[in-house]
Amino acid sequence: MAKKPSWKYEQTVDRVEEILAEIESGELELSEVVSQFAVAVESLQQCEDFLAQQREQVELLLENLGDI
Known part of the structure; x- marks a missing residue:
C-alpha cells in the first residue's frame, strides 16, 4: 500500500478520528x-504499516x- 510523499501518521490518525465522529453523529x-x-x-x-516499519x-x- 503506497503512501503519498506528504503522508503523515498524526494527520492520518486525526482524519480517522474525524471520520469516526461523522459516523457516530x-x-x-x-x-x-x-x-x-x-x-x-x-x-x-497505512498507520499499521508505518508503525511496523518504524x-x-x-x-x-x-x-x-x-x-x-
Whole structure:
C-alpha cells in the first residue's frame, strides 16, 4: 500500500478520528457510512504499516547499539 510523499501518521490518525465522529453523529446516509468506513480502514492499515516499519528501524538501531 503506497503512501503519498506528504503522508503523515498524526494527520492520518486525526482524519480517522474525524471520520469516526461523522459516523457516530448519525447524520450520514448508510452509503456514506460505508464509504467513510472504508477510508478509515485503509488509513488505519497505512498507520499499521508505518508503525511496523518504524518498529523494525528501532529494533535494527538497538541491535547495532548492542554491537558497539
